[in-house]
Amino acid sequence: MFRSRSIFIASSLIVMLAAGSAAPAQDNPEPQIIMVSGPLFDPFFSALKKGADDAAAHLGITYQYSTVQDVNNVQADMARVVDQAVAVEPDALVVGNFFPDAQNPMIERAAAQDIPVIIQDGGYASWQENGAVSYVGYNPEEVGLQAGAFHRENGVENALCVNHVPGNPTLEAACTAFLGVIEEADGKGRVLTIALQDAQNPQANLQAIRGALEADPTIDGIMTLGGTQATLAAQAAQEAGFARGEIIIGGSGLTTQVLENVRDGSVAFAIDLQPYLSGYYGLLLAYHKVVYDLLPAEPVIIGPRFVFADDAQAILDLNTQYTGIRGIN
Incomplete structure (x- = not known):
């Protein structure tokens, strides 16, 4: 989401390669997957990317994480990042559709080119209309x-x-x-x-x-x-x-x-909103679609989970053991 949890803003494209820890299986060619989401200075998106990184490592693949940085002209620049990702013609796209008015045309073009698109976090209300194959995130x-x-x-x-x-x-x-x-x-x-x-x-x-x-x-x-x-x-x-x-x-x-x-x-x-799960499942859904032509029958809803006083310390303690899973800074 461009969440609140904060928003990313844009003028230059950042592409990060998340390398897996194991080689892909020989009988299962590695798909090209691009994830377009938020900036890593926001703890929400750093947790999201960690989830995607862990999924890539568990699957034994690499993927591209693409985002924008800078606070100028965010909607047009975000659309440009999605446009650049579509132009690569990857096997699958995972897209945070934070500004549907600007991003929808690129997502629809990807769908028309038979590129499977998983919408992530932003764009819950319109993901099916855009031709996306699935959604992972939350209902705002x-x-x-x-x-x-x-x-x-x-x-x-x-x-x-x-x-x-x-x-x-x-x-x-x-x-x-x-x-x-x-x-x-x-x-x-x-x-x-x-x-x-x-x-x-x-x-x-x-x-x-x-x-x-x-x-x-x-x-x-x-x-x-x-x-x-x-x-x-x-x-x-x-x-x-x-x-x-x-x-x-x-x-x-x-x-x-x-x-x-x-x-x-x-x-x-x-x-x-459990962004780690959004990143993990977003990459997993894309991989399963490309390799096995499998998808959940319904959108994957991973939040919200409310944290109250009696839960907070346990999460603080857990984060000291597993840094970054909850997006804490």
């Missing part, structure tokens, strides 16, 4: 519904949804579903949009959230679409004079700090 509406239900159960009546990736319909769908739950229970809410250029600027995020709280001190619930933003929301609430737990705060994405915040009670929950 379900993320928003579950987060909204938790907030309502905890008495939230005025909610804020923080979207730091404007223009990404997956994240917009999560916010819409979240606020819809609040409003159906006679509450109210709005979206706080963080400018794309400020998505990786903690101070800009902090100031925006604190400003919203100071402008409307009746806000009693916050949902963020990134783990970093959840931590900053807790800090903003403290700086705006709210006591710990006075505002119900939850966020999508895991970082060390947000897990510590969940454990200590300043953040009520974190949502693990």
Whole structure:
């Protein structure tokens, strides 16, 4: 997703080869698979790539991981990266369709060329229409519904949804579903949009959230679409004079700090979208399609998994043993 968990932005193409640890079987020629997804400075995507790397190693193959970096002209540049991948005519593509308006034509062209496309994370609502053969990731509406239900159960009546990736319909769908739950229970809410250029600027995020709280001190619930933003929301609430737990705060994405915040009670929950599984299964589905012409009958949904206070320390401990699986930085 261009997630929240953060967005990648683009002007230059990065192609990374993830080498497997074993040679491919002699009777099973190695397919050419390209995965187009997010930037590795975002812990969500570093975990996703680790999953794909591990799948490649277990299968005994190599693959290409392609992404973009830079915060200028993201939608056009992301489309260009997909276009370049299609031009290679690989055996299969795994694509994070974070900006469908820009990326759909390239995905549809790949399908027309009989290149199997697996849509990953972004683009859940339209993957079948694009001619993709499968989807792996999460349903953003379900993320928003579950987060909204938790907030309502905890008495939230005025909610804020923080979207730091404007223009990404997956994240917009999560916010819409979240606020819809609040409003159906006679509450109210709005979206706080963080400018794309400020998505990786903690101070800009902090100031925006604190400003919203100071402008409307009746806000009693916050949902963020990134783990970093959840931590900053807790800090903003403290700086705006709210006591710990006075505002119900939850966020999508895991970082060390947000897990510590969940454990200590300043953040009520974190949502693990399990990007490692998205990377692993994305590559596995592509391989199985190319080599064996096998696919699951339904999309592969690997999130959301909600993390609460009694889960957080166990995940922190696990990450010291298996670094990067949960995308923690």
